[in-house]
Amino acid sequence: MTALPPPSPRKLGLVIDLDICVGCHACAVNCKEWNTGGHMAPLTDFHPYGAGQNGVWFNRVHSFEAGDGADGRTVHFPRSCLHCEQPDCVTVCPTGASYKRAEDGIVLVNEDICIGCKLCSWACPYGAREFDEDSGTMKKCTLCIDRIYNENLEEVDRQPACVATCPANARHFGDLGDPDSDVSRMVKERGGYDLMPEMGYKPVNKYLPPRPRRGRDATAPAVAELQPASDEPQGLLRWVDRMLSR
Amino acid sequence: MNPAFSVIFFTSASGAGFGLLFLLGILGPLGLLPSSSWFGVVAFAVSFGLAVGGLISSTFHLGHPERAWRAFSQWRTSWLSREGVASVLTFVPAGLFAVGWVFFGSTGGIWAVFGLLSAALAAITVYCTAMIYVSLKPIQRWSNGWVAPGYMLISLMTGALLLDLLLHLFGAGHWLVSGVALVAVAAAWAVKTGYWRFIERTASASTPESATGLGAFGRVRLLEAPHTEENYLLKEMGFRVARKHAARLRDIAELCGFAAPLMLAGVSLISLALEAHWLGTLAALAAVLAAAVGVVVDRWLFFAEARHAVTLYYGAAEA
Numbered sequence: 001m002t003a004l005p006p007p008s009p010r011k012l013g014l015v016i017d018l019d020i021c022v023g024c025h026a027c028a029v030n031c032k033e034w035n036t037g038g039h040m041a042p043l044t045d046f047h048p049y050g051a052g053q054n055g056v057w058f059n060r061v062h063s064f065e066a067g068d069g070a071d072g073r074t075v076h077f078p079r080s081c082l083h084c085e086q087p088d089c090v091t092v093c094p095t096g097a098s099y100k101r102a103e104d105g106i107v108l109v110n111e112d113i114c115i116g117c118k119l120c121s122w123a124c125p126y127g128a129r130e131f132d133e134d135s136g137t138m139k140k141c142t143l144c145i146d147r148i149y150n151e152n153l154e155e156v157d158r159q160p161a162c163v164a165t166c167p168a169n170a171r172h173f174g175d176l177g178d179p180d181s182d183v184s185r186m187v188k189e190r191g192g193y194d195l196m197p198e199m200g201y202k203p204v205n206k207y208l209p210p211r212p213r214r215g216r217d218a219t220a221p222a223v224a225e226l227q228p229a230s231d232e233p234q235g236l237l238r239w240v241d242r243m244l245s246r
Numbered sequence: 247m248n249p250a251f252s253v254i255f256f257t258s259a260s261g262a263g264f265g266l267l268f269l270l271g272i273l274g275p276l277g278l279l280p281s282s283s284w285f286g287v288v289a290f291a292v293s294f295g296l297a298v299g300g301l302i303s304s305t306f307h308l309g310h311p312e313r314a315w316r317a318f319s320q321w322r323t324s325w326l327s328r329e330g331v332a333s334v335l336t337f338v339p340a341g342l343f344a345v346g347w348v349f350f351g352s353t354g355g356i357w358a359v360f361g362l363l364s365a366a367l368a369a370i371t372v373y374c375t376a377m378i379y380v381s382l383k384p385i386q387r388w389s390n391g392w393v394a395p396g397y398m399l400i401s402l403m404t405g406a407l408l409l410d411l412l413l414h415l416f417g418a419g420h421w422l423v424s425g426v427a428l429v430a431v432a433a434a435w436a437v438k439t440g441y442w443r444f445i446e447r448t449a450s451a452s453t454p455e456s457a458t459g460l461g462a463f464g465r466v467r468l469l470e471a472p473h474t475e476e477n478y479l480l481k482e483m484g485f486r487v488a489r490k491h492a493a494r495l496r497d498i499a500e501l502c503g504f505a506a507p508l509m510l511a512g513v514s515l516i517s518l519a520l521e522a523h524w525l526g527t528l529a530a531l532a533a534v535l536a537a538a539v540g541v542v543v544d545r546w547l548f549f550a551e552a553r554h555a556v557t558l559y560y561g562a563a564e565a
Binding site: 023062068091130133193 | 309317459
């Protein structure tokens with residue numbers, strides 16, 4: 001059913017730390033690797049080895065510049081499904097293929113009844129859904145439901161592929177509905193925020209902002225200018241100067 | 247947004263078909279239209295043909311057209327589903343109304359009830375079509391108060407122009423129908439003018455700053471895209487029409503869709519007073535042809551000029 005379930009106490013999601021993401025794309029690659037054999041498999045690629053590659057990915061890493069000068073930042077920005085509390089991608093679905101799970105809030109697509117009308121992708125401001133032209137159905141991040149509940153995996157591995165692989169530890173998985181969970185505390189301490197709050201979708205995933213710079217005078221120029229060691233070199237430098245000035 | 251032809255044809259053709267059905271359902275029971283079987287056959291063939299043709303065309307862009315029947319299930323939340331349900335429901339009274347008209351030559355009594363019911367359902371169906379677009383918050387140029395009136399008035403306008411032509415062809419031109427066509431064209435033009443003004447003057451609700459949450463550092467711009475080739479998002483949502491082309495196409499839409507039909511509907515109305523049947527028929531035919539071109543161009547622009555919030559992640563400064 002595309003009617004939303006009552007808000008669940010459990011809200012599984014991700015917290016992404018923009019302060020330490022290095023933009024290596026490992027999360028996107030491991031997501032692709034796991035999910036092309038996972039719940040919503042395959043993540044079809046067309047022309048994978050030639051010009052005009054085109055394929056389904058659940059996770060994309062953008063790089064932005066924000067601000068100018070000393071306080072300007074280059075921020076690497078992973079973008080995937082935010083498993084919103086008010087997901088219009090679910091309510092616009094005419095068939096009931098798109099649904100939000102009552103027990104943990106994960107937003108999924110039942111590919112057996114998806115008609116491929118693409119309306120859900122139009123309803124998502126975050127670009128979380130990508131249409132698979134081969135299967136004729138819509139695909140999206142599953143929050144790795146086939147990992148996080150997978151009892152065949154060691155407990156430590158029961159987290160989404162993107163989180164498990166992040167070499168900088170910029171991605172965290174947990175229950176954002178539990179105020180005492182690690183992810184909730186992190187959001188509270190670091191001022192985690194919603195993307196495009198004006199849309200009213202109430203994303204579960206949160207982003208942690210880059211930390212303020214430490215130990216730098218805000219009025220200092222961005223790049224310290226090189227100064228000559230001396231206008232009048234002495235000793236060996238004087239000799240080198242004379243040799244080079246010849 | 248990518249202007250898919252199947253959807254443009256669907257909204258234009260179904261709009262005209264349901265607009266015509268709306269007028270048949272109201273004016274028939276009022277006894278203002280010829281109750282002859284032949285008029286009924288032609289009028290319902292045109293109306294049902296356009297409405298059904300459009301609906302069938304809308305399934306062409308589906309990944310799984312054979313599962314289209316599932317779209318009738320989620321009418322509680324989905325405007326697309328409501329549109330499907332409403333369109334099918336419309337054909338129940340409309341079919342009975344047509345039976346009365348064609349086989350019994352009657353638009354009164356119980357047949358009149360079916361007519362009024364089908365008019366109401368036709369209007370609801372077009373409203374649902376518009377609401378599919380209005381309900382999409384990431385597309386500000388669709389999710390606003392101008393879109394539903396625009397869809398409904400263009401539907402009424404194209405339906406009225408078609409009915410005016412049919413009446414002239416049957417030598418039964420009526421000042422009320424020509425007048426409704428004239429007023430509907432003027433009203434649709436006014437609403438589209440308001441819509442164009444709205445999309446030009448309204449600031450984007452979302453920005454690269456709100457999309458990334460990095461506005462505290464200053465202006466946000468894309469340094470590096472996540473991929474070098476186009477993906478589904480860019481093909482579907484990233485379509486942009488050049489400003490100069492959009493301006494030219496808007497001129498065509500205004501000229502063919504509104505200015506010409508307005509003038510020609512006026513000629514059609516005057517021809518009734520002059521009893522110049524050939525002039526009225528010619529004017530009504532030209533009005534239908536011009537409006538067909540204008541409405542399709544306008545619908546194409548409605549998609550091509552729409553901007554999706556996801557483009558903010560791909561370097562767009564506004565959406």
